[in-house]
Amino acid sequence: MLPLLRTRVPGPLSRVLARQLRQHECWNTTFVSPDWPIFWERARGSNVWDADGNRFLDLTAAFGVASVGHSNPRVTTAARRQLGKLAHAMGDVHPNELKVRLANELSALTFGRWLAKSEIRNPKSKILFSNSGSEAVEAALKTAMLATGKPGVIAFTGTYHGLTYGALDATAWNYFRAPFHPQLPGFTVHVAPTESAVRAAFEQSKRGIGAVIVEPVLGRGGVVVPPPEFLPMLRRVCNEHGALLIADEIFTGFCRTGRWFAVEHWGVVPDLICVGKAMSNGFPIAACIGRSDVMDAWPESTGEALHTSTHLGNPLGCAMALAAIGEMKRLKLDDRTRRLQDRLPGRGLGFMKGVKLPDAAVCHRVVQRLLRRGIIALGGSERGNVLTLTPPLTISEKELRFATEEISCAMR
Ligand SMILES: Cc1ncc(COP(=O)(O)O)c(C=O)c1O
Known part of the structure; x- marks a missing residue:
């Protein structure tokens, strides 16, 4: 209309x-x-x-x-049905079945599809759910720390990764950073999106770079598509330095750019991907998805999760996400x-x-x-x-x- x-x-x-x-x-x-x-x-x-x-x-x-x-209509029906049954469960203690289904679906849509044609026989990935995109970025940054032991992160000028302190450290916009600068952890180096700048940042880092975080298409930064060689170059340089490549697809994910995920335009498989926004079509739920061998750097829970929150894997959000993904496919x-x-x-x-x-x-x-x-x-x-x-x-x-x-x- x-x-x-x-x-x-x-x-x-x-x-x-x-x-x-x-x-x-x-x-x-x-x-x-x-x-x-x-x-x-x-x-x-x-x-x-x-x-x-x-x-x-x-x-x-x-x-x-x-x-x-x-x-x-299908997402609304799913939400109504779920609301009548269970609006909230105990995310990391006594969860709800839908969290299992959504985790399976997200694994299949990402690493399952990406690695299906590779030599890896059982392409597995694991999920860390969260409530907002910023928190999904926090989860990715923590995963990189645990998986590599190296605290440094490379991010790019013009990028937006969220405003919670970890994510804000990676966000480049001075407007958001300046008032809080004295409280920022400062593990991120911001560089121009060129091979020489990335290589220089790796070489000059005293603490070691554990991850490169990138928006495959700059979203809030003004919708900038990188040159075709940019993401493959990042993949190569991360491999050379034993660093993880984090794709922040919170904006670009779920068909927004004409592919399920924007990295697919360049055939690049990241180590971690952050998704949110369109995943549920309107419920605050997001996720960090990573290859199992990377995610298994987190110690197995013995009763107290190191990274969780009250609403983690909320059943209403999971029901809406499953329905929204179903609509994208249909x-x-x-x-x-x-x-x-x-x-x-x-x-x-x-x-x-x-x-x-x-x-x-x-x-x-x-x-x-x-x-x-x-x-x-x-x-x-x-x-x-x-x-x-x-x-x-x-x-x-x-x-x-x-x-x-x-x-x-x-x-x-
Ligand atoms: C690329 C990107 N990363 C992270 C975020 C932060 O997500 P949220 O606002 O859900 O915390 C956004 C939000 O616009 C985004 O576009």
Whole structure:
């Protein structure tokens, strides 16, 4: 369905709610101005309705989460059923069956598929579940420490890996790091994405580099696709130095770029992969998945897990993730996204596109104009000058045509 605006945007109810929120929520969190935000009330497919009854076309999938469409009927049914049975179990003590099923599914989708054609006879992997992408990154960093004994990590300029302290250490954006710099652990070296910079970082490290963490396609950093030799080079250099390659696919995973996982564009198998966002289509659940021999660096539990949390492997999240993955398979969203990728403007892969604009002010203006025309989009990149387009992967061809026309109008 195409947008339908009943009131000006933001409408009166959204404005009242914004004023109230500002009084009660930490004012650093939600940006409030006379033309921002709208308050979402419900959503279906690629459409969002706000508190004032306006209908919008969502070109963000709400931060890349709603890949199989908002309120996807099969995911919703799975969630309802599970909610009626069991909303919470004892994650690392007395868990629920769905955690087993999801772990099997994630293993099969990643290392199972990747290593099926290799010489490894029984390609096994293991999972560490978590509640957010940042925590999945924390789990990967801890795994690398245990598996290699080397604390150093190489990450790349422009990358975003999350904001909890371990993940923030790997995140490159100075904006997020600067206020907390004195508290950051400082195990990460940030380098330019070139072979010589990576090799120099390995050679100069005094404490030893145990991992290289990479976003296969820079997401929040402005949708930047690396040159074809970049990921294979990282794989080679990690092998030479006995370091792990961590693919942060929290944004790019689950068909977003037109492959199940973005590393598949370059045929690279990482040692660890972090996933989240679209995995459940809307429940906060994420995971770090690794080859068994790497994950077995964690000591076997004797009753007290070294890394866990209260909601780990939540059954509602597992039920939604299993249903969402089922939808991606049923609708062949990897193929569909690849087939339709050119219908969205900008650079990028699949339905992860970025339109570079002169500066942040222009980008902000385009985002505001689009909102007033009934389209939800976001700005991205460290400079804030990239219009970022990551719609639900189920977006219709008519909606794609409409979006493209509106974007070119808004940029004029
Ligand atoms: C590549 C990448 N890694 C990590 C994260 C952090 O995930 P979360 O916001 O769920 O903690 C994000 C979030 O946008 C991301 O895009």
